[in-house]
Amino acid sequence: MGPADLSSLLAPLLADGRRNDSVLVGPETADDAGAYLLGDEAVVATADFITPMCDDARRFGRVAAANALSDVYAMGGTVLFALNLCCFPEDAAPEGTMEAILVGGLEKIHEAGGALLGGHSVRDAELKYGLAVVGRADPARLLTNAAARPGQHLVLTKPLGTGAIINGFRDGRLDAAGLEPALNGMERLNDVAARLALEHGVTACTDITGYGLAGHALEMARASGVTLTLKVDALPVYDGFQRMCDLGVSTRGARDNEVAMTDSVKADRRLEPREIQLLFDPQTSGGLLLSTCEASVDSLLAQLAASGHEAESIGTVVEGPPLLVAT
Numbered sequence: 001m002g003p004a005d006l007s008s009l010l011a012p013l014l015a016d017g018r019r020n021d022s023v024l025v026g027p028e029t030a031d032d033a034g035a036y037l038l039g040d041e042a043v044v045a046t047a048d049f050i051t052p053m054c055d056d057a058r059r060f061g062r063v064a065a066a067n068a069l070s071d072v073y074a075m076g077g078t079v080l081f082a083l084n085l086c087c088f089p090e091d092a093a094p095e096g097t098m099e100a101i102l103v104g105g106l107e108k109i110h111e112a113g114g115a116l117l118g119g120h121s122v123r124d125a126e127l128k129y130g131l132a133v134v135g136r137a138d139p140a141r142l143l144t145n146a147a148a149r150p151g152q153h154l155v156l157t158k159p160l161g162t163g164a165i166i167n168g169f170r171d172g173r174l175d176a177a178g179l180e181p182a183l184n185g186m187e188r189l190n191d192v193a194a195r196l197a198l199e200h201g202v203t204a205c206t207d208i209t210g211y212g213l214a215g216h217a218l219e220m221a222r223a224s225g226v227t228l229t230l231k232v233d234a235l236p237v238y239d240g241f242q243r244m245c246d247l248g249v250s251t252r253g254a255r256d257n258e259v260a261m262t263d264s265v266k267a268d269r270r271l272e273p274r275e276i277q278l279l280f281d282p283q284t285s286g287g288l289l290l291s292t293c294e295a296s297v298d299s300l301l302a303q304l305a306a307s308g309h310e311a312e313s314i315g316t317v318v319e320g321p322p323l324l325v326a327t
Contacts, residue, residue, distance in 0.1 A: 024139060025075070029146050032074040032207055042139040046071035048209075049085045049130025050068035053166040053284055054178070054183055057097045061104025063186045064129045067209065067285035069112050072135035073194035074207040074288055076143035079112040079135045084119025087128035105195040112189060115217035141198055144315065145216075148204040154228065154315040155297065156187050157304060158287025160213055160278055161241030163251040168244040172205075176307050185310075186285040192307045194286045200296040200303075204267035209285035212257045214265050214279040217219040217289060218324045224291075227320030231327055232275045236312045241281075245274045253282035267326040279326060291317055 025035035033046035168174035304311040
């Protein structure tokens with residue numbers, strides 16, 4: 001079930017007149033986090049957890065935390081505090097694994113300038129870890145996925161391809177050295193990218209995670225009432241993705257994403273299988289998709305590059321129905 005389906009299920013409940021007037025961003029637009037007006041600040045809240053993508057427990061904790069913290073940055077916020085969300089097996093993991101995961105998560109919370117207040121744990125056959133995160137933002141500068149405007153340009157701040165790369169590592173078709181470039185990218189916080197987005201007048205933002213570039217871009221198109229065009233040749237890609245595609249490595253998530261979006265993602269040329277997979281590949285701790293005016297694109301890209309981001313201008317916003325068009 002996609003985000004639009006979930007929002008439609010909630011629509012009758014949200015239309016009955018009981019919505020709190022302090023809610024700035026709720027579930028209607030499938031945005032990255034919720035936002036609530038408290039005094040003169042917006043409180044931003046989110047939660048996310050994931051399964052391991054590497055054998056290093058501490059680094060898994062770091063990536064899982066960065067993945068959860070990203071939703072606050074996608075709203076233009078800063079992190080206040082977090083709570084651990086732990087789904088840990090009874091005895092299947094080696095001794096010290098759980099402690100290492102929590103240490104890695106705490107490192108990222110501290111890097112974000114936040115505090116850890118506690119959390120909750122349950123026993124689960126499949127190990128998962130993440131965070132519930134609360135942040136704050138300026139209500140007048142709150143970023144959502146609902147303000148992309150025709151004539152703007154789209155910028156992506158991290159490469160794509162983590163889904164196939166992670167599966168390749170899990171299947172033994174990619175070694176730890178081959179995973180490393182993507183792992184480094186997944187560990188990177190989106191804090192600097194969010195700050196630069198605000199400084200350059202970005203009007204719409206979302207982070208790219210489980211629904212892939214196509215899914216989250218389509219959410220932006222729907223929420224903003226526009227058509228987004230993507231230049232597939234311009235998409236930044238992690239080293240190793242092409243090799244995994246050549247070996248036939250894919251993900252169930254990519255296939256599910258493609259099926260769910262068949263009627264809303266178009267192409268004006270015949271796409272190669274690799275290009276199709278790249279559009280729908282589910283991302284872990286992906287980059288930010290930013291919509292900004294043409295005049296700010298070069299400066300934004302230059303400053304992103306100077307801060308170590310592999311960012312690219314990947315498309316435009318045009319008038320039209322809420323569609324995604326790959327070119």
